[in-house]
Amino acid sequence: MREISLKVKVPSSRNAYYPIVFGNNHWKQTLASFVENHTFSKVIFLVDEQVFSFWKEEIEQFPHPEICILPSGETSKNLEKAMEIIGFLTRQGCDRKSLLVTLGGGVVGDLGGFVASLYMRGIAFVQIPTTVLSLVDSSIGGKTGVDTSYGKNLVGSFHFPSLVIADVMFLQSLPETQKKNGYVEMVKHALIADEGYYRQLMVPFTEKEWPSLLWKSCQIKARIVEKDPREHHLRQILNFGHTLGHAIEHAAGYEILHGFAVAWGMIGEAFLSVKQGILRQDILHTLIQDFKKNSLLFSPQTILKLSWEDVRYPLLHDKKNIRNHIHVVLLEKIGQVKHTSCQYSYPLPEELFQEAFVFLKNIAEEWDESH
């Protein structure tokens, strides 16, 4: 597999771009030549604990890394851990010219990016995603954040990496469920932007075909965030499936993986699109069949356990709400969402979300009984 790269515009400076370099077993060389071409005072690695235990020898081949290990899991993504990492950087004598390299999934990337955005008002960072989800989604677009008692990602910033190294080698250590978790976001990219890509994703494909599909998703996401880095308009379409999806994820106490919650969310929001007369009913049914066939409607028991009240609370406190109105991205057809030149998400009344949730519960029930 050859290395390919994509330039993404940095929003805060007129002519600056950062590359996403995609390849297989190329991270050390790509990172080394990046470091050589800059004059960083120090290079610090922030590595996920599980990734480190699997890839220790590989990571330690990089010359003289100072490594900070982060316990795996979403519970690490908090302010206290951010401050611990800042303490580590201080003790290592990091200054404004130091570089932070994050190696791990979304938690390491979001938390590391958050720290890099705040340490001395911002230092450079390189992101090396090691999961499908972070490779196609969270590593692209500069969103950083931590979870607080007030909400997930309620506290965060936009801070763009200097370089993203997407090395599919790291996916070798990823469990199948985690792969599927990320695959849902690829399906979302297809649904909002590219019908042909959706067809590609829905037919069985081999291990060898993964890289080109991953790359396709990286391109779709990069092109969207580049046009609207701070989510004022176009970038909102990436939230398709995420209004109901986030609410389900939160209501389930994060026992359901993000991707699977979003899969349920996409069906729910496709239902809302039908209700609004925007999407054809038969396309909704095709989606449901496709999602079932590809095992994306995972964990129906989780949906069945939830009540409308459980889901209602996080919906009413969604970060995307404006003036207490719940907003949602609506699907027009496969590969296209409803939008005007200035509106990409739409406020809908609470009652419709309740109907959508009941619709999801019915699917979950049928699906659960048939298995």
Place this chain on the structure above:
Amino acid sequence: MREISLKVKVPSSRNAYYPIVFGNNHWKQTLASFVENHTFSKVIFLVDEQVFSFWKEEIEQFPHPEICILPSGETSKNLEKAMEIIGFLTRQGCDRKSLLVTLGGGVVGDLGGFVASLYMRGIAFVQIPTTVLSLVDSSIGGKTGVDTSYGKNLVGSFHFPSLVIADVMFLQSLPETQKKNGYVEMVKHALIADEGYYRQLMVPFTEKEWPSLLWKSCQIKARIVEKDPREHHLRQILNFGHTLGHAIEHAAGYEILHGFAVAWGMIGEAFLSVKQGILRQDILHTLIQDFKKNSLLFSPQTILKLSWEDVRYPLLHDKKNIRNHIHVVLLEKIGQVKHTSCQYSYPLPEELFQEAFVFLKNIAEEWDESH
């Protein structure tokens, strides 16, 4: 006094500017018309406790403000307080379209700006400085931050306000020492950029002349940060006096006011400039005489109490250090600093800083004995 305003470029967007509106007793009207011209979902005030107790009636004249009161003093500028304010915003139902208005000195502005930069990855904020120091310095330039156990402002961000309202009315409630504290930064602006302004500041002036002098400083600072918002080059010159100044302030446990520490710092760094053959010796002596005459070399006892070791530690951990080298801005003459097109601060060996500190101690001793 007529209202005047200044447009400052927002670095992250190509054609966006934010205004600094300068006047007397105009804040309510200026803020009201700004709010009217936007569609904020909520307006929240963050107000310094002392400012609120003095200006309560005035502030409550603004229609329906939700007010969060912040205890006065630098100790409020920490992550815990930031999280408390975030909790307040959450409870008030603030969303991405809400506005935070800060009313107070540097602490309220820096902390409020920090919260505004992180809440839901950034909301709009308006800064209303109520001290000389915040009016001419911290309210201009988008630097936000909190103090942590690892250092002052070690954690922060760049987040530019949508509007700054510089209302000299609020200075009525300011003690004389606090006025002088801010006046030092005005002298710094003059020293690095405008000899004529320096002369104006050094002769006795009346209360009536304050506004035009304050306005001059706002202009100098705004023009500098506009050219280099993220302190990659030119903006560094604003750090004149701040390498030794910060170290003294830190070593004294913040018992000396920021401005007075910077006044000592400027003399120390002018001494370094002489040592480097950049500044004429007689100009250094003029500066010392001018500073003494204008009571800027305040609290010589504080300097006398400090040892070199006390000052050395914070110098070695200065946020502006690069690769462990202490950096300093050097004065060439009154109104001009040494620089090339790419270098605005210079690394000097530790020993020279020790010499400069001894020089300051000698001045402090003479000054103390003569009073």
